[in-house]
Amino acid sequence: MKAVVLKSPFTVEVQEVPIPEISDPSDVLVRVERTAICGTDLHPYEGRLELEADLILGHEFIGTVEAVGNAVTQLREGDRVVASCVVSCGACYQCRRHQPGNCAGSRIFGLGIALGDLPGGQAEYVVVPSADISARKIPAGMETQDEDMLFAGDIMTTGFESVARAMQPGDTVAVVGAGAVGLCAAMAAKALGAAQVVVIDRVKERLKEAERYGAIAVDASEDDPADAVLDLTDWRGADVVVDAVGHESALVSAIALTRAGGTLSIPGVYTEEELTLPFSDLYLKGIKVEMGVAHITEYMDQVIALIQAGTLKPSGIVSHRMGLSEAPEAYRMFEAREATKIVLDPRS
Template structure:
């Protein structure tokens, strides 16, 4: 009989159960088996949880995780048993046209942990163990020494690198940067903009605690519940608009607001996830302003090394956004409070 482990399993929308499932085994020579030491709930996990992304039942959720390697496939060259590693949330082939063009987020064979058959049929990391395919490309070693904690490095696999890329691919030092949404990715984008030398960083949200967190990182907080956010951004940028605006929400209303905040000739960067087939947008405004738009699945493995290096140097530290630590056994309650926006970021301990 196969050994079993605990895992957070999506049974139906708004229905997560922690079940005993078989411990996975290495099936390809490029795999590693990771014993998960900490894992997080991401905003992307809410898409299947809320039913906006239809998945088959019994999917193990989660794509942010860190742990110790229990076994390695015969073709793995960068890792050995006992090494500690963090994995990109997206698994890429590393050899196709897109990957060779340094755009792994567009890899035709790209897969995402914990999002079902449509996105690669990979079990997620909200479990005691996980298989990481193509490990030499997908994973990075947890560094020894430096100023980064394990909680910081955990977020190199998704939200910190996603926020960093949203800024790094479009910002020049001295630019004014506006971030719409002070959720985890928005806060990470604000951190990255400060670290990369933005002249000013403005963060827009309706949750005061999140705005206070953004201000702690050096940003100017704008409470959209009390102010006209577009006017506030324009006022702070001498009525030009921001050089770069980041939509870190992934909702049509946020995107429309972001468009109104960007200057003529500026850039709109969209790390927020959209699953809608169509949106109603002020396209003429985009056209007349000549706005450049950057968007799509993040190229995580292209930026992870930069992010981990900046973490080690103490330039960025996303662990401060963790609001709750819970046991994996509490996954159902964790999803409830995360969906209710009662938590900014939840880290789960698979051992409890």
């Protein structure tokens, strides 16, 4: 089968590798029909997350079940499924407390031995472990919404959780970063009843997309984001601020935008061991902080239902559709910020 393989920083190749096989009774084998490049994939691609050589990348994918382990009860051959990017055991202390992202045995597709040694989904086939917990059957009649359902396994659900865990209807929500997760967070905030959603970025095309979702766009290259948010909130600051970037500068900006007693939500991925932050602002303003690996399987069902109802339409963020064979160029474009979201077709 064809698969996108990381060779070294800034170098991926499409190679022929063996089709994976089911090794555990809880596994299913999925023939991948759509897969996507995620911002998290840039951590290994740019060399910020050191991984072993020849790793198959990717953790966003949908497809059809080709084979089923004998312990799987919720899925059968021929089912079309979307899988959570994070696989958890479903039985440990953390999972029983509905925090699967904190599962001691959690694994993430395409991020190497340190994160569970799961080959990724940027390939023609992928094995999904703990399938009854990790995968969801795509509802019948949703064949024309594959690109919406594709994102229920990661960015749409990550964006949804980032605001669902922090906001109340009527809140003002500010989102720092109009990449894929930031746009999904803005979309989710509107769906969950935010009175105002403010999206901050420097890329005009992304800000235009945010406006299409009903957000107020602030171009940080032209306006001071703090002044803009204060003007919109009677000088209180936003009730909820989402750092959807995962960079120290964005986090510092997010702290400045948050009102006293507000909540800072951090779905952006940080790999740095140390950051320099205005901790006195966090303390004196009494800001609550929500962060960590997303609890995808806790929110997937809600997100799928809202996609089915037409309330969430994350496919709008897709800027490019390319064949899996074009992955090296797709990664170059994505890393260069020439694309908001790229979907790859393993059949081409």
